[in-house]
Amino acid sequence: MSADQHALLLDRGNLKRRNRFNKAVEVVSTVAAVLAVAVLVIVVGSVFLKGVGALSLHFLTTPTALFGESGGGISNAIVGSAIIVAIASVIAIPIGILIAIYTTEFAPPSIAHPVRFVLDILNGVPTIITGIFVFGLLVEGNHQSGFAASVALAIVMLPIVARTAQEVLTLVPSTLKEAANALGIAPWRSTVRITIPTAAGGLITGSLLAVARVAGETAPIILLSSIVSQGVLTDPGEPLASIPYFIFQSSESPSATAHTEAWAAALVLIAFVLVLNVVARAFYARSRKRMGA
Amino acid sequence: MDVSRDSTESAPMSEARPDPQTDPQTQSGFTAPTVAASGSAQGSTTRDRGVGTVELKQLNAYYGSTHAVRGVDLAFESDKVTAIIGPSGCGKSTLVRCINRMHEEIDGARADGQVVLDGLDLYDSRIDIVAVRRAVGMVFQKPNPFPTMSVFDNVVSGLRLTGASRGDIDDRGREALVGAGLWEEVKDRLKAPGVGLSGGQQQRLCIARALAVEPEVLLMDEPCSALDPVATLKIEELIGELKQRVTIVIVTHNMQQAARVADTTVFMLDGELIEVGPTDKLFTTPDDSRTEQYVTGKFG
Numbered sequence: 007m008s009a010d011q012h013a014l015l016l017d018r019g020n021l022k023r024r025n026r027f028n029k030a031v032e033v034v035s036t037v038a039a040v041l042a043v044a045v046l047v048i049v050v051g052s053v054f055l056k057g058v059g060a061l062s063l064h065f066l067t068t069p070t071a072l073f074g075e076s077g078g079g080i081s082n083a084i085v086g087s088a089i090i091v092a093i094a095s096v097i098a099i100p101i102g103i104l105i106a107i108y109t110t111e112f113a114p115p116s117i118a119h120p121v122r123f124v125l126d127i128l129n130g131v132p133t134i135i136t137g138i139f140v141f142g143l144l145v146e147g148n149h150q151s152g153f154a155a156s157v158a159l160a161i162v163m164l165p166i167v168a169r170t171a172q173e174v175l176t177l178v179p180s181t182l183k184e185a186a187n188a189l190g191i192a193p194w195r196s197t198v199r200i201t202i203p204t205a206a207g208g209l210i211t212g213s214l215l216a217v218a219r220v221a222g223e224t225a226p227i228i229l230l231s232s233i234v235s236q237g238v239l240t241d242p243g244e245p246l247a248s249i250p251y252f253i254f255q256s257s258e259s260p261s262a263t264a265h266t267e268a269w270a271a272a273l274v275l276i277a278f279v280l281v282l283n284v285v286a287r288a289f290y291a292r293s294r295k296r297m298g299a
Numbered sequence: 300m301d302v303s304r305d306s307t308e309s310a311p312m313s314e315a316r317p318d319p320q321t322d323p324q325t326q327s328g329f330t331a332p333t334v335a336a337s338g339s340a341q342g343s344t345t346r347d348r349g350v351g352t353v354e355l356k357q358l359n360a361y362y363g364s365t366h367a368v369r370g371v372d373l374a375f376e377s378d379k380v381t382a383i384i385g386p387s388g389c390g391k392s393t394l395v396r397c398i399n400r401m402h403e404e405i406d407g408a409r410a411d412g413q414v415v416l417d418g419l420d421l422y423d424s425r426i427d428i429v430a431v432r433r434a435v436g437m438v439f440q441k442p443n444p445f446p447t448m449s450v451f452d453n454v455v456s457g458l459r460l461t462g463a464s465r466g467d468i469d470d471r472g473r474e475a476l477v478g479a480g481l482w483e484e485v486k487d488r489l490k491a492p493g494v495g496l497s498g499g500q501q502q503r504l505c506i507a508r509a510l511a512v513e514p515e516v517l518l519m520d521e522p523c524s525a526l527d528p529v530a531t532l533k534i535e536e537l538i539g540e541l542k543q544r545v546t547i548v549i550v551t552h553n554m555q556q557a558a559r560v561a562d563t564t565v566f567m568l569d570g571e572l573i574e575v576g577p578t579d580k581l582f583t584t585p586d587d588s589r590t591e592q593y594v595t596g597k598f599g
């Protein structure tokens with residue numbers, strides 16, 4: 007090495023500053039990450055502490071008490087939420103996955119790109135707007151129903167399902183599609199029998215995350231399924247109770263017991279969402295392994 | 300639904316065969332034996348002489364404006380192994396992918412000229428491209444078994460997903476595994492995942508999968524380059540056995556391999572065919588100086 011080349015390796019006076027800057031960036035980003043975790047811990051922790059006292063088998067298996075009475079539970083809200091979310095899933099998951107299959111496997115880029123863009127916009131639409139839209143479509147001139155709430159939640163789910171499914175389908179190695187192609191397997195058949203099974207784990211992940219995302223959705227529910235009769239109802243043609251609406255309503259109440267019940271219901275909801283997320287991760291890990299990622 | 304015969308997708312090759320009255324090929328004295336409609340001569344380990352002959356006539360292939368294969372005229376003989384050698388980027392892969400019409404699957408890629416299989420031009424407008432792939436099988440550089448399928452399901456995937464009748468499947472799957480020299484090794488783990496096999500076994504699994512649909516021609520694009528020497532040797536032995544029943548075209552970077560397995564060797568350079576001849580002649584006394592430079596390691 008010549009002296010000139012040595013000079014290139016030596017401190018040009020700003021080495022200390024650069025090192026300090028690197029250090030600062032590292033610290034700031036670590037703090038940001040810790041903050042995110044802390045927020046989660048604080049939210050889950052406080053919901054747990056405030057709600058666990060009111061949580062009991064009785065609370066989970068008894069319908070909400072009449073207005074002004076205490077001692078009720080959330081069985082009707084659990085059943086209602088389950089029905090609303092199930093119907094939303096039945097609508098949104100197949101359509102979302104079909105959109106993803108079409109755009110990743112068959113559509114030319116000139117169609118796939120605009121579709122992706124539209125899905126991203128749909129994903130950003132505030133849910134209250136979706137709620138009002140469905141209100142105008144199904145409730146106005148008619149009456150509230152669990153089904154109307156399902157339609158709104160399906161609209162919220164659709165872009166989530168479709169976008170995650172697109173991501174997962176593009177991860178399926180092109181070598182598999184090529185192998186199928188070279189065997190003389192028709193494109194639609196290789197999609198159904200090779201691409202989709204290979205991506206199945208990831209498709210399930212996306213769907214579960216979408217379910218978790220809408221399970222707590224409140225704004226459309228207030229508009230579309232909130233004037234609820236007593237008892238455990240199961241007819242989606244009528245307004246159904248739901249956990250998010252129960253939380254909203256109880257927290258509006260002046261009674262302290264009602265507040266604790268709101269926390270307990272919140273605990274049930276957040277536990278459901280966390281479990282779904284963990285299961286979703288497990289499917290995702292399996293799927294990635296399969297695709298050799 | 301996997302056993303149903305869908306008329307559009309499993310139309311036998313013979314239906315797409317050009318009408319002898321109007322086909323210029325047959326008029327120019329070219330006799331056209333049937334493209335042995337899948338399943339004919341292949342139950343046994345040999346086939347009729349001369350079946351599975353491929354002729355390239357003025358074949359050109361392009362990627363957009365890149366002219367990757369330039370006016371190649373070449374015949375691949377039945378019962379022979381033909382090796383294609385040449386420096387990286389000379390168009391070997393492109394050439395073989397034109398034979399099963401996989402080349403045009405790439406965006407912006409196209410080909411012209413003729414690829415004549417047993418008298419039938421595979422580039423005729425009446426040809427069912429999907430069916431071409433059943434007559435001309437392909438094995439890739441990296442083993443690519445379907446990850447969701449068991450060993451056996453992988454082997455018969457081509458049969459099941461192209462609508463063969465259910466009764467055949469077990470027998471033909473076993474035959475293909477025997478044919479690919481894999482039966483003894485996997486007969487006790489047919490239901491285990493295909494991706495659980497070793498790399499060499501996976502590659503023979505892919506060969507079995509290609510053989511199961513009983514192609515007339517088998518294209519192999521550097522089939523051993525991801526394998527260790529022992530696994531490579533097994534595949535080379537296998538190629539020697541398979542040539543009785545399927546015309547083999549193998550692309551290789553390994554000249555010893557070409558010398559070991561190939562009857563005929565083709566040397567390509569910059570998309571052009573430079574020389575074709577019996578393997579030992581091409582490696583010892585080639586006609587073209589560029590061939591000599593390449594086989595003696597002077598370039599490439």
Ligand SMILES: Nc1ncnc2c1ncn2[C@@H]1O[C@H](COP(=O)(O)OP(=O)(O)OP(=O)(O)O)[C@@H](O)[C@H]1O
Nearest residue numbers: 362365367385386387388389390391392393394405
């Ligand atoms: N997908 C593609 N798009 C554009 N050009 C391509 C593509 N694939 C290959 N080419 C070009 O076509 C030419 C021939 O490529 P090809 O892959 O057939 O070469 P090869 O002989 O198989 O090389 P190797 O020995 O490295 O596999 C090269 O110039 C290459 O850059």
Ligand SMILES: [Mg+2]
Nearest residue numbers: 391392393520
């Ligand atoms: Mg190549």
